[in-house]
Amino acid sequence: MLDTIIKEKFKNNGNVLTLKQALEAGITRTTIENLYKNSDIDKLGHGLYGLKDELIDEFYLFQLQYPKTVFSNNTSLFFQNKTERIPTKMDITIYSGYNDEKFRDFVNVHRCKKEIFDMGVTEIRTPQGQVVRAYNLERTLCDIIKNPKFIDSEVVSKAIKMSIKDTNFNANLMWEYAEKMHIYKKVKIYMEANI
Secondary structure (H helix, E strand, O other): OOOHHHHHHHOOOOOOOEHHHHHHOOOOOHHHHHHHHHHEEEEOOOEEEOOOOOOOOOOHHHHHHOOOOOOOOHHHHHOOOOOOOOOOOOEEEEEEOOOOOOOOOOEEEEEEEEEHHHHOOOEEEEEOOOOOEEEHHHHHHHHHHHOOHOHHHHHHHHHHHHHHHHOOOHHHHHHHHHHHHHOOHHEEEEHHOOO
């Protein structure tokens, strides 16, 4: 039977715990195994457990399973309230050379050079309140301008206009990213067209 303290540990972590998180919280490996055997919790993946019959944040779960990924493009815009469209598939970015075999069929995979992979990474809350890694607004704008074939032009235009009005938007940082990504002229054209 699932005791109140253990259930609370799961609840406080979005109804999910990795084995490592469970051990750090003082829950033994044997306890986790017994809870799974007794059908009190579900095994969601290797070393990943969730409360039975509880809502699980898909974004948070994905990043627990694949911690070297970063949410980007449409998904990042969605987290930052710069699009009304709920992503039908998650957009994630990985660095070139990272093996995406385990998840490439159910997410949109974008790649970048390892040198710029961490540029603009921030922690952001999902709509369910869990903290995940995603690109900041400035990097996201550069990404969607760099590869417009992955996103509807109307979404790009609205995102740029909404971003310019956002008091937290840092245009200088966006220009810095554009320079490092070798897309300065392209970003300038998009920005001028949407001001």
